[in-house]
Amino acid sequence: xxxxxxxxxxxxxxxxxxxxxxxxxxxxxxxxxxxxxxxxxxxxxxxxxxxxxxxxxxxxxxxxxxxxxxxxxxxxxxxxxxxxxxxxxxxxxxxxxxxxxxxxxxxxxxxxxxxxxxxxxxxxxxxxxxxxxx
Numbered sequence: 001x002x003x004x005x006x007x008x009x010x011x012x013x014x015x016x017x018x019x020x021x022x023x024x025x026x027x028x029x030x031x032x033x034x035x036x037x038x039x040x041x042x043x044x045x046x047x048x049x050x051x052x053x054x055x056x057x058x059x060x061x062x063x064x065x066x067x068x069x070x071x072x073x074x075x076x077x078x079x080x081x082x083x084x085x086x087x088x089x090x091x092x093x094x095x096x097x098x099x100x101x102x103x104x105x106x107x108x109x110x111x112x113x114x115x116x117x118x119x120x121x122x123x124x125x126x127x128x129x130x131x132x133x134x
Contacts, residue, residue, distance in 0.1 A: 012115050012116065012119050013119060014066065014067060014119055014120075014122075014123040015067070015068050016067075016068050017067035017068060017116065017119055017120065017123075018064060018067040018068040018069035019068055019069075020116065021112070021116055023064050023069055023070070025110065025112070026060060026063050026064050026067065026069070027060055028110050029063075029103075029106050029107060029110050029112075029120075030056055030059050030060040030063065030106075031056065032105075032106035032107075032109045032110060033059075033102055033103050033106040034052065034055070034056040034059075036102045036105065036106065037052065037102070038052065040098065040102065042094060042095060042098045043095065043098055043099060043102065046089050046090075046095070058073075058077065061073035061076065061077075062077075062080060066080075066123075082127065082130070082131060083130070083131065083133070086131045086133065087133060089133075090133070090134050091131050091132050091133050091134060092132065092133075092134040093132065095132075096128045096129060096131070096132050099128050100121075100124065100125055100128050103121070103124055103128075104121060107120060107121060
């Protein structure tokens with residue numbers, strides 16, 4: 001018997017998530033998240049109603065780029081500079097936790113496989129914690 005010449009599949013990470021799930025799944029996740037924002041008493045007021053579509057597009061493009069997909073975010077917005085872009089908003093522990101609660105609900109709605117869900121929510125949890133500024 002000889003060893004298989006097929007290499008083992010690359011482990012799923014935040015850097016190759018786009019290849020594993022595709023842009024349409026990321027688009028569905030972001031849409032599911034933003035459907036929850038207007039009714040949320042804590043996060044809703046942080047999102048100007050006249051820019052909700054813009055916020056949704058920016059998150060969608062950022063996640064696609066960050067997960068190894070198209071670089072449209074960089075071409076349109078430049079460096080993510082997430083701390084600077086979120087500085088005007090009071091992101092305390094409660095806001096961070098609510099953001100993750102809504103994002104987790106969106107991920108559950110999308111019915112991601114467990115390995116995808118773990119990588120996705122692990123990354124998003126780290127970013128949400130990083131963005132705390134109060």
